[in-house]
Amino acid sequence: xxxxxxxxxxxxxxxxxxxxxxxxxxxxxxxxxxxxxxxxxxxxxxxxxxxxxxxxxxxxxxxxxxxxxxxxxxxxxxxxxxxxxxxxxxxxxxxxxxxxxxxxxxxxxxxxxxxxxxxxxxxxxxxxxxxxxxxxxxxxxxxxxxxxxxxxxxxxxxxxxxxxxxxxxxxxxxxxxxxxxxxxxxxxxxxxxxxxxxxxxxxxxxxxxxxxxxxxxxxxxxxxxxxxxxxxxxxxxxxxxxxxxxxxxxxxxxxxxxxxxxxxxxxxxxxxxxxxxxxxxxxxxxxxxxxxxxxxxxxxxxxxxxxxxxxxxxxxxxxxxxxxxxxxxxxxxxxxxxxxxxxxxxxxxxxxxxxxxxxxxxxxxxxxxxxxxxxxxxxxxxxxxxxxxxxxxxxxxxxxxxxxxxxxxxxxxxxxxxxxxxxxxxxxxxxxxxxxxxxxxxxxxxxxxxxxxxxxxxxxxxxxxxxxxxxxxxxxxxxxxxxxxxxxxxxxxxxxxxxxxxxxxxxxxxxxxxxxxxxxxxxxxxxxxxxxxxxxxxxxxxxxxxxxxxxxxxxxxxxxxxxxxxxxxxxxxxxxxxxxxxxxxxxxxxxxxxxxxxxxxxxxxxxxxxxxxxxxxxxxxxxxxxxx
Numbered sequence: 341x342x343x344x345x346x347x348x349x350x351x352x353x354x355x356x357x358x359x360x361x362x363x364x365x366x367x368x369x370x371x372x373x374x375x376x377x378x379x380x381x382x383x384x385x386x387x388x389x390x391x392x393x394x395x396x397x398x399x400x401x402x403x404x405x406x407x408x409x410x411x412x413x414x415x416x417x418x419x420x421x422x423x424x425x426x427x428x429x430x431x432x433x434x435x436x437x438x439x440x441x442x443x444x445x446x447x448x449x450x451x452x453x454x455x456x457x458x459x460x461x462x463x464x465x466x467x468x469x470x471x472x473x474x475x476x477x478x479x480x481x482x483x484x485x486x487x488x489x490x491x492x493x494x495x496x497x498x499x500x501x502x503x504x505x506x507x508x509x510x511x512x513x514x515x516x517x518x519x520x521x522x523x524x525x526x527x528x529x530x531x532x533x534x535x536x537x538x539x540x541x542x543x544x545x546x547x548x549x550x551x552x553x554x555x556x557x558x559x560x561x562x563x564x565x566x567x568x569x570x571x572x573x574x575x576x577x578x579x580x581x582x583x584x585x586x587x588x589x590x591x592x593x594x595x596x597x598x599x600x601x602x603x604x605x606x607x608x609x610x611x612x613x614x615x616x617x618x619x620x621x622x623x624x625x626x627x628x629x630x631x632x633x634x635x636x637x638x639x640x641x642x643x644x645x646x647x648x649x650x651x652x653x654x655x656x657x658x659x660x661x662x663x664x665x666x667x668x669x670x671x672x673x674x675x676x677x678x679x680x681x682x683x684x685x686x687x688x689x690x691x692x693x694x695x696x697x698x699x700x701x702x703x704x705x706x707x708x709x710x711x712x713x714x715x716x717x718x719x720x721x722x723x724x725x726x727x728x729x730x731x732x733x734x735x736x737x738x739x740x741x742x743x744x745x746x747x748x749x750x751x752x753x754x755x756x757x758x759x760x761x762x763x764x765x766x767x768x769x770x771x772x773x774x775x776x777x778x779x780x781x782x783x784x785x786x787x788x789x790x791x792x793x794x795x796x797x798x799x800x801x802x803x804x805x806x807x808x809x810x811x812x813x814x815x816x817x818x819x820x821x822x823x824x825x826x827x828x829x830x831x832x833x834x835x836x837x838x839x840x841x842x843x844x845x846x847x848x849x850x851x852x853x854x855x856x857x858x859x860x861x862x863x864x865x866x867x868x869x870x871x872x873x874x875x876x877x878x879x880x881x882x883x884x885x886x887x888x889x890x891x892x893x894x895x896x897x898x899x900x901x902x903x904x905x906x907x908x909x910x911x912x913x914x915x916x917x918x919x920x921x922x923x924x925x926x927x928x929x930x931x932x933x934x935x936x937x938x939x940x941x942x943x944x945x946x947x948x949x950x951x952x953x954x955x956x957x958x959x960x961x962x963x964x965x966x967x968x
Contacts, residue, residue: 486514575687611759694718734758756788835868841906870910901937911944
């Protein structure tokens, strides 16, 4: 076995792919005018802009500016691939795959490579994509496509052994063919944690259809948890034997899991118990938790913690009554855990905690997270959340921190039912202290707060191709953070709360005290405000001052037919003078297109509300388009 040869071969292929990412995507630049940004001269942006093939100097700048080295760029992706395979038992088997060789320097070089443990696992790498053929040992295999530039793994279904044809898009790709391990089945009522403890790390568990109640799981490294259709993990228990007590119904002898969390976060008016983790559900609808028994009526409930009694204001006869009691569904220090195809609901997570807490390298995909008290899913370093429905959670759909997080193709909707104050924190999502966060192709709508929110010391953030609609606060909100690209997103009707007229709050895209942000190629329609920047002088973070500098807004289409006073504006506010408007601040709007309604004064600059003519006199959108 030549493990070192295998490692070097595949690492070399990964290196070629990562450093040629711009070339493989260059055709897209013609369709999107904001690629590449005119100011981009290599560095971190080379990794996330659709640029020409980077030069050697640009590649070096990528590593230096992003704080990465070759181990971070290549071996991180390689590590994730190795974790999905019996890598130490695999050897080069290039004979299993055809290769259209190319001539370089008078020598023939392969363009397709293979490592294999024949009959169990195959790892194929091809430079340039296209069609090919692999010869696999008899059996049935799951097929997965790997994008080496960011490690994204896309399931391609199941194939039978023998001659297998594959077709890949243009670019450099990996393919994994893996005989699935026999999953351990766990039925509702079984102790999931006991089964995990009895199995070796890396075990696949199949959770059988039905409701698995009050289960909290601490996985081991590499474990996989997959649900059958109709599999539910519930943090709630059923309440039975409720009796009439005056105008209410009461369940006695209740043991609270969360007695005293009040005061941890501000609550909205009318939601005084937003900090108490328990929720009561009547036929899957959460009721409003009232602080006193006297306030209980239809649609409301009260937990008397001292007496251990739950009071309900609706007749429960013939209905399902549940109270959430278990704080978390998945958590712990394990790495490279996968969770898929589960409905995870009604967990009693306290303020600042989540139902599913993704550790390093975890993946959650094709799941539904709903009716959990604080947050549905918390992201960790190098974690991936894709194709999930995260909705009707008490505070946030997502929150999290860490490096190289990917959030893609999720629906994030109707979060915030518990009544946390959205100006403290509530809504679709909130990420803090991230580096190289990618938020792509998500649909975030009708959340009681911002749709997508990065707040506090986030750097090298990419928001791309998201749709954000009808959120109570802003659509995309980047606050007291650093370098970000916000491109080709669609924001409609955000800022439904219409808070703080004449200010920057509730914009389709809102940047607050953040350096080096580019906003390009986005489509905005009838948000409470358009594209706004605010310098409110908040101090200094871990990468320098929190200040509004180098904001570059270009190539966007902004439609604003808001007629309410103080709404529908695009521009900048500085709370302490004119620093944000100076040449050194370098904040500028250019080549944007504006469709305006009856309100002629749609712009904010230098403490003034301006029409288009005065906006241009200040040097903004000199080549912009203004239409009615």
